[in-house]
Amino acid sequence: MPTLLILMILAAMAFAFWSTARGAAERAEQVGRHACQAAGVQLLDQTVHANGLRLRRGYEGRLGFERSFRFEYSDDGIHRHVGHLVLRGEELVAFSGPTAAASVVELH
Numbered sequence: 001m002p003t004l005l006i007l008m009i010l011a012a013m014a015f016a017f018w019s020t021a022r023g024a025a026e027r028a029e030q031v032g033r034h035a036c037q038a039a040g041v042q043l044l045d046q047t048v049h050a051n052g053l054r055l056r057r058g059y060e061g062r063l064g065f066e067r068s069f070r071f072e073y074s075d076d077g078i079h080r081h082v083g084h085l086v087l088r089g090e091e092l093v094a095f096s097g098p099t100a101a102a103s104v105v106e107l108h
Contacts, residue, residue, distance in 0.1 A: 020065070024087050025050060028069040031085055031092055036073050039098030044072040044080060056088060064089050073098055 028048045036043040052068030066088045072080050075098070083097025 021050075021067070023090070024065075024067045025069070027090050028067070028071075028085055028087055031087075031095070032069070032071040032083065032097070035083070035095070035097050036071075039073075039075075041073045041075045041081075041098045042077065044074055047071070048085070052086075058088055058091075066093070071097070 025048065028050075032048045033043055048069040048071040050067060051070050052066075054066050055063055056066040058064050066086060068084065068086050071083045071085075073083055074080055081098075084094070085092060085097070086094035
């Protein structure tokens with residue numbers, strides 16, 4: 001019986017991790033898409049790609065995951081440029097990408 005309980009707890013933890021990762025990816029895609037629209041550039045491949053995960057303390061001092069994403073965009077349809085964004089939970093904490101969008105993207 002204790003083994004089943006441990007398996008259920010592990011399954012719940014895995015589902016919670018997957019769910020928050022999926023939510024962060026959706027938020028990152030939304031931010032990348034909005035930044036590209038604001039700058040008047042094309043978001044290539046219509047998506048963002050996760051490229052980093054680490055534990056970080058938030059502003060309130062609690063541990064949480066900080067996820068890094070990259071995306072590609074083009075201002076002329078020929079050249080590809082790489083943008084990066086970092087989310088701590090649902091909060092955008094760092095952004096580099098289309099320069100015209102940098103002032104439009106809300107960091108907090």
